[in-house]
Amino acid sequence: MRIVIPGGSGQVGHILTRHFASQGHAVTVLTHRQPAADWAAALDRSDVCINLAGRSVNCRYHAANRRAIFDSRIDTTHLLNRIVADLPHPPHVWLNASTATIYRHALDRPMDEATGELGGGEVGAPDTWNFSIRVAKGWEAAFFEMPTPRTRKVAMRSAITLSPDRGSIFDVLLGLVRHGLGGTQGPGTQFVSWIHEFDFARAVDLLIAREDFTGVVNLASPNPLPNADFLRALRKAWSTRLALPAPSWLIEIGTWLLRTESELVLKSRRVVPTRLLAAEFQFQFPHWPEAARDLVARWR
Numbered sequence: 001m002r003i004v005i006p007g008g009s010g011q012v013g014h015i016l017t018r019h020f021a022s023q024g025h026a027v028t029v030l031t032h033r034q035p036a037a038d039w040a041a042a043l044d045r046s047d048v049c050i051n052l053a054g055r056s057v058n059c060r061y062h063a064a065n066r067r068a069i070f071d072s073r074i075d076t077t078h079l080l081n082r083i084v085a086d087l088p089h090p091p092h093v094w095l096n097a098s099t100a101t102i103y104r105h106a107l108d109r110p111m112d113e114a115t116g117e118l119g120g121g122e123v124g125a126p127d128t129w130n131f132s133i134r135v136a137k138g139w140e141a142a143f144f145e146m147p148t149p150r151t152r153k154v155a156m157r158s159a160i161t162l163s164p165d166r167g168s169i170f171d172v173l174l175g176l177v178r179h180g181l182g183g184t185q186g187p188g189t190q191f192v193s194w195i196h197e198f199d200f201a202r203a204v205d206l207l208i209a210r211e212d213f214t215g216v217v218n219l220a221s222p223n224p225l226p227n228a229d230f231l232r233a234l235r236k237a238w239s240t241r242l243a244l245p246a247p248s249w250l251i252e253i254g255t256w257l258l259r260t261e262s263e264l265v266l267k268s269r270r271v272v273p274t275r276l277l278a279a280e281f282q283f284q285f286p287h288w289p290e291a292a293r294d295l296v297a298r299w300r
Contacts, residue, residue, distance in 0.1 A: 002046040006030040007053025019201035049094040074142045081146040090151045096143045098155040100271040102136035112274035159193035159220035161200045164299035183243035188228030190268035193220045196285035218273040237292035
């Protein structure tokens, strides 16, 4: 297959590029620095478009960053809609990144594609949480607003994708554990939704292959777990007991010093992949303790 990945220079793009290259597929990564004509040329007669373009959310949400986060996602998706609609031979399927953050702060029950409640209206929710939800809703609205009859569309509501790559989210989490800072974060009851890189790539294979997949799909392990349990399993995988907890007020200070946002740690994401399970997708790593052991071993 010919696979084109706009915005594929980040962690998830590297995961998919490795995966597809190992299968013998031709992969083209597009960047925002290339003109639209180059994007159109790459996409014409391609088989798959996987749009991952968007400024990293690992930053402080001040006005300039908010505008960059929002525009980089919505503008790119609008551009791709115009290109795909005009191509004489558009890709057969277009997978567009979305995020599990679109669901409300959920402690009480899991959120799936059919019954999950989108966030944005919770009383007392921080403005940063509401901003992330506005971005997610705007991203999906831009994706689906233009019909592309010759190109099937799927929005991937992904949980955090974990790989042992240096600089990845897992690398940061393991760094905390390695330095004795991997204790419970905030209340510890907030759920962590996650997916192992192998399962993420295999789920993408399924979405490409299955013609019946359109609309939104959750890409997450079927077993989200509370932050306290998540970090306990990671400490066990690293074979350490030393773990200083970080109360919410310290999380706020720490994320301010690191120029990022506490939402990435404190918001509860309890997302389950009902559509994948209904399609009989078999997770290689459905449970976090086994995934943590694999990732730690490969990181070493």
